[in-house]
Amino acid sequence: MQPFSSRPAGTVAQLGEIALIAAIRRWLGRAAPPSPAGMGDDCAVLRPFRGRPLVTVDPVIYGEHFDDGNTPREAGTKLFRRNLSDIAAMGGQPVAAVVSIACDPSLRIAWLEAFYRALAAESRRHGVPVVGGDLARLRGGLAATLTLIGRCGGRRAVTREGARRGDWIYVTGEIGGSREGRHCRFAPRLREGEWLAGQRAVRAMLDVSDGLAKDLRALQPRDARPLLDERALPVSPAARRAARRSGQPVVQHVLTDGEDYELVFAVARSADLQSFETRWRRAFPRVRLTRIGHFAAPDAAVPAGHLTLADYRGFEHLRSDSANRA
Amino acid sequence: MQPFSSRPAGTVAQLGEIALIAAIRRWLGRAAPPSPAGMGDDCAVLRPFRGRPLVTVDPVIYGEHFDDGNTPREAGTKLFRRNLSDIAAMGGQPVAAVVSIACDPSLRIAWLEAFYRALAAESRRHGVPVVGGDLARLRGGLAATLTLIGRCGGRRAVTREGARRGDWIYVTGEIGGSREGRHCRFAPRLREGEWLAGQRAVRAMLDVSDGLAKDLRALQPRDARPLLDERALPVSPAARRAARRSGQPVVQHVLTDGEDYELVFAVARSADLQSFETRWRRAFPRVRLTRIGHFAAPDAAVPAGHLTLADYRGFEHLRSDSANRA
Numbered sequence: 001m002q003p004f005s006s007r008p009a010g011t012v013a014q015l016g017e018i019a020l021i022a023a024i025r026r027w028l029g030r031a032a033p034p035s036p037a038g039m040g041d042d043c044a045v046l047r048p049f050r051g052r053p054l055v056t057v058d059p060v061i062y063g064e065h066f067d068d069g070n071t072p073r074e075a076g077t078k079l080f081r082r083n084l085s086d087i088a089a090m091g092g093q094p095v096a097a098v099v100s101i102a103c104d105p106s107l108r109i110a111w112l113e114a115f116y117r118a119l120a121a122e123s124r125r126h127g128v129p130v131v132g133g134d135l136a137r138l139r140g141g142l143a144a145t146l147t148l149i150g151r152c153g154g155r156r157a158v159t160r161e162g163a164r165r166g167d168w169i170y171v172t173g174e175i176g177g178s179r180e181g182r183h184c185r186f187a188p189r190l191r192e193g194e195w196l197a198g199q200r201a202v203r204a205m206l207d208v209s210d211g212l213a214k215d216l217r218a219l220q221p222r223d224a225r226p227l228l229d230e231r232a233l234p235v236s237p238a239a240r241r242a243a244r245r246s247g248q249p250v251v252q253h254v255l256t257d258g259e260d261y262e263l264v265f266a267v268a269r270s271a272d273l274q275s276f277e278t279r280w281r282r283a284f285p286r287v288r289l290t291r292i293g294h295f296a297a298p299d300a301a302v303p304a305g306h307l308t309l310a311d312y313r314g315f316e317h318l319r320s321d322s323a324n325r326a
Numbered sequence: 327m328q329p330f331s332s333r334p335a336g337t338v339a340q341l342g343e344i345a346l347i348a349a350i351r352r353w354l355g356r357a358a359p360p361s362p363a364g365m366g367d368d369c370a371v372l373r374p375f376r377g378r379p380l381v382t383v384d385p386v387i388y389g390e391h392f393d394d395g396n397t398p399r400e401a402g403t404k405l406f407r408r409n410l411s412d413i414a415a416m417g418g419q420p421v422a423a424v425v426s427i428a429c430d431p432s433l434r435i436a437w438l439e440a441f442y443r444a445l446a447a448e449s450r451r452h453g454v455p456v457v458g459g460d461l462a463r464l465r466g467g468l469a470a471t472l473t474l475i476g477r478c479g480g481r482r483a484v485t486r487e488g489a490r491r492g493d494w495i496y497v498t499g500e501i502g503g504s505r506e507g508r509h510c511r512f513a514p515r516l517r518e519g520e521w522l523a524g525q526r527a528v529r530a531m532l533d534v535s536d537g538l539a540k541d542l543r544a545l546q547p548r549d550a551r552p553l554l555d556e557r558a559l560p561v562s563p564a565a566r567r568a569a570r571r572s573g574q575p576v577v578q579h580v581l582t583d584g585e586d587y588e589l590v591f592a593v594a595r596s597a598d599l600q601s602f603e604t605r606w607r608r609a610f611p612r613v614r615l616t617r618i619g620h621f622a623a624p625d626a627a628v629p630a631g632h633l634t635l636a637d638y639r640g641f642e643h644l645r646s647d648s649a650n651r652a
Contacts, residue, residue, distance in 0.1 A: 036485045042415035042532055043380040043476060045483045053379065054369040057424045057460050057473060064463050089368035098383045100471045134383050134471075137390050143464055145426045147383060147473035150369060157371045159362045206368055 001114075002068050003142050004106040012112060013105030020135065023109070027116035031123035031130050044131035046096055046149070052157060053095075054150035056086035062142035066184070072111045074184035076118030079146050082209070084126060084188035085261040087150040089207035091158040091197020094128040094190070100145045102138035115144070126190065158197045162204040163266035165224035168273065169293045173262040175212060176239025176254035183259035193263060195283055201271035211258035213312035219266060220295055227306050228293035255312040266295065327440075328394050329468050330432040338438060339431030346461065349435070353442035357449035357456050370457035372422055372475070378483060379421075380476035382412035388468035392510070398437045400510035401470070402444030408535070409474040410452060410514035411587040415533035417484040417523020418476040420454040420516070426471045428464035441470070452516065484523045488530040489592035491550035494599065495619045499588040501538060502565025502580035509585035519589055521609055527597035537584035539638035545592060546621055553632050554619035581638040592621065 008014050015023065025032055025039065032038045036045040059079070060066055066075040080097070087094045099119065103112075123130050128148070172189055189207070196202045208215050216226045230251060239253040246253070267276060273291070280289045293306070302308060334340050341349065351358055351365065358364045362371040384405070386392055392401040406423070413420045425445065429438075449456050454474070498515055515533070522528045534541050542552045559580050568583065569576040593602060599617070606615050619632070628634060 035487070036416075036483060041486050042412040043382040043418065043483070045416070045478065045485070046379040046381065048376075048378055050374075052374055053372040053475070055372065055422065055424050055458055055473070055475060056369040057426045057458060057471075059426055059428060059460060059462055059471075061428055061462055061464050063465055086368040090362075090371070092369065096381065098381050098473060100383045100385055100473075102385060102387055102469050102471075132381055132383060134385060136385055136387055138387055138467060138469060139389055141464060141467050141469075143428050143467075143469055145383075145385075145428075145460075145471040147381075147424060147426075149379070149381060149475070152371065157362060157369070159367050159371075161361070 001071055001111060003062060003072070003108060003111045004104055005108045006106070010109050011105060012103065012107045012109055015109055017135065023113070024116055027113050028120045028130055031120040033129050033131065038129060038131045039133060044096065044098065046131065049095060049151050051151040051153045054087055054090055054092045054152060054157065055147065056083055057145060057147040058082050058086065059143055059145040070184060072114035073118040076115040077122060078184045079144055080119055080122035081186060081188045082261065083146050083148040084190060085207045087148060088188050088190045088193035089205055089263060090152065091155060091193045091205070092150040092152045093194065094126055095149045095151050096129055096131045097123070097146055097148050099130060099133040101133065102136045103142045104140055105137060107142060155197050158202060158205040160204055160206050160218050163219050163221050163295055164203065164269070165221055165295050165297060166269035167203060167266040167295050168269065168291055169216070169226055169228070169264065169295065170267055170289060170291050171208070171212070171234065171262055171264045173260070173288055174234045174236035175208065175260050175262060176236050176250070176257050177242040178238065178257055178259040180238035180241060182238060186261045188261060189263045192284055192287060196263065196265060199276065201268045201276055203266045203268055205263055205265035208260040208262050208264055209258055211256040212264065213255040213309045215264065216309060219264065223297065224295035225298050226293055226309055227296040227300070227302060230305055230307050232290060232292050234288055234290040251307070252312065255309065327397055327437060329388060329398070329434060329437045330430055331434045336435050337431060338429065338433045338435055341435055343461065349439070350442055353439050354446045354456055357446040359455050359457065364455060364457045365459060370422070370424065372457065375421060375477050377477040377479045380413055380416055380418045380478060380483065381473065382409055383471060383473040384408045384412065385469055385471040396510060398440035399444040402441040403448060404510045405470055405472050406445055406448035407512060407514045408587065409472050410516060411533045413474060413476040414514050414516045414519035415531055415589060416478065417481060417519045417531070418478045419520065420452055421475045421477050422455050422457045423449070423472055423474050425456060425459040427459065428462045429468045430466055431463060433468060481523050484528060484531040486530055486532050486544050489545050489547050489621055490529065490595070491547055491621050491623060492595035493529060493592040493621050494595065494617055495542070495552060495590065495621065496593055496615060496617050497538070497560065497588055497590045499586070499614055500560045500562035501534065501586050501588060502562050502576070502583050503568040504564065504583055504585040506564035506567060508562070508564060512587045514587060515589045518610055518613060522589065522591060525602065527594045527602055529592045529594055531589055531591035534586040534588050534590055535584055537582040538590065539581040539635045541590065542635060545590065549623065550621035551624050552619055552635055553622040553626070553628060556631055556633050558616060558618050560614055560616040578638065581635065
C-alpha cells in the first residue's frame, strides 16, 4: 500500500494534530495506558521493576525496511517485533515501548491507523504497553522509531561476549530468504531467549538481523572463527525460493540475507549436548534447534562439508548502492 | 552547514558501516560506556536504579527542527536538551540515552562528527551516558531520534494534571523568539524541576515547547482557564526582535513561538507565595521566576491588562502549510 496520497482528503495534514493524537489513542486502545503511565505528559512514568533495565531502539523506514509491497500492518508488526527480538537476544522481558513517527503530511490516515492497530496487537500479545511517543513532520518520507525498555528479571543478561574456542554454535528456527515475507511476520523468540538465559551452558547470544555470516563475527572469540557444517544449516523454504530466483547458491541466501530474527548462541564445549537438546525439545517442541558448527582455531583445517565465513558478508547499512540486495 | 555532500568523498557512504560505528564510539568517547552497559550488543544493560522510571522521546529532523542555518553542534545540543527538558518537567533525573540516526548516505562525516561531539558534551555535562543507538538509511533526509530514560528519585513525578481553579501560574526564564537562536542553546531546567518537585505547593508542571498559549491549555483544570497579566510576562529580548521583524505584537511571539523549554507550573492558591519565591531566589539566584497569572473561572471577568488565550494558538505539528512560521 502506498502510504501517501496526492489529494489532501484522508491525510494526516487534514486531520490535524489534536484530532490525530486522539485517533492514535483510539487505535491503540488498551495498549496505551492513561497518563502519566502512558501518553499525554512530558514523560511516561513507569512502575518500578526488578532486575537490570534493558534498552534497545530500531526504526522502520519507508523504502528501507518496508515499501509499497507491504501492508501498514506488516510495517507496524515488524517495527515492534524487531525490537522484541533484541530483548529476546539478551534473555530479557519487554516492559514498555515508545514510538516516534516522522512523516510527510500527505500520509494517509488509513495507513497510519492500520500501522497503529498492528502496534496495538503486538502490545497486547506481549503485554508491553505503548507508553509514549512523538509526531513530527518529515517532508517526503516516513520513518517510525520504536524504543523498547525491558528487564533482566533476576537472571543474567546474555551478551555477545563470552563464547570460547571449541564452543558449539546453535541457531533456532530456519534461516534465509526472509525478504520473501518472513521479515514482517516472524515471531520474536522471547520465551526461548529467557529459557536460554537460564541455561548455564549458553555463553553468548544474539539475534540474526544482518545475516548469519556478519552476525556470527560479533559472537566469535578473539582466538577462533566459526566453522559451519553446510549440510546442517536449517535452510528455510524461502531461502530455496530466493536462490531459484537469484541463481545464487542457497547457502549464500542462508548466510547473508539477514532479518531472520532467530537466536544464534554459543554452548560450552563441555556441555552435555544431548541433555541440553532434550530439555529444549521438551520446552519448545515446535521450534527447531540446530547445531550448525563450532568456533575453531583460525588455522584449524576446514573439514569436508564445512565452511568458514570468509567469503560471505551480511547486510551493510548506509551503503549508497544496491549491492545489499544483489 | 549543509549536511549533505554532492561528492562521495567525506560522506558516511564512503566510510562504511563498521568504520562509522568505530568513529561514533571515538566521537562519543567517555559518553559511551563499554558494552553491555553501552553500544555493541542487542540491548544496553543498565544498572538498576531506584524510583519510578521515566521515558521520553523527541527527534530533530532536518528542515523541521534545524536547517542549513544551524551548525551540527546546535542540532545535537538541541536534540539532547529537548529530551532533558521533558525529564525536568516531571522533576526527574536523566539516567541514559539512546540515539537512532536515519540519514541519506551522502551525509558528510564532518557533520555527523560535530553532531555526535555535541551529544557527547551534553552527556558529560549532565552525567547521562549514551548507551545505544541505531544507524539506518533515509533517502534524501536526516532525522535523529533520542529516547531518554530517567527516574523520579524517591520524590513524586510532577504531572500536567493537578492544577485547580484559583491556582497561580509561574514560569521560569524568559519567553518568546526562541527561533532567533535560543532553541538550540537553552539550558534544560533539570535542577529547577527537581527542586520544584520537592515543593508541595507545586501542583502541576510542563515545559513550554509548542508555545505558552497551547501548552497552558494542557495544564488548566476543567473548570478554569488561564488569565495572564500581560505586563508581567517575562518577554525575552529575542521576542522583541522577532516582533520588530514580523510586525506582530510582542505578546503574540511570547505566547505562540514555542521551543522556550522553560518550566511553567501551577502553585496552590493557598500557598505562601512570598516564602516560595524567596526560597526559589535562594536556590536559583540567576534564574528569573515570574508569576504570570492564575486559573480563573471561565466566566470570570477579564481584569484590565489581562488576557485569555482564546486568540492565540501554539505550534501545530504536521501542518502541511507554513502557517506555523507565519
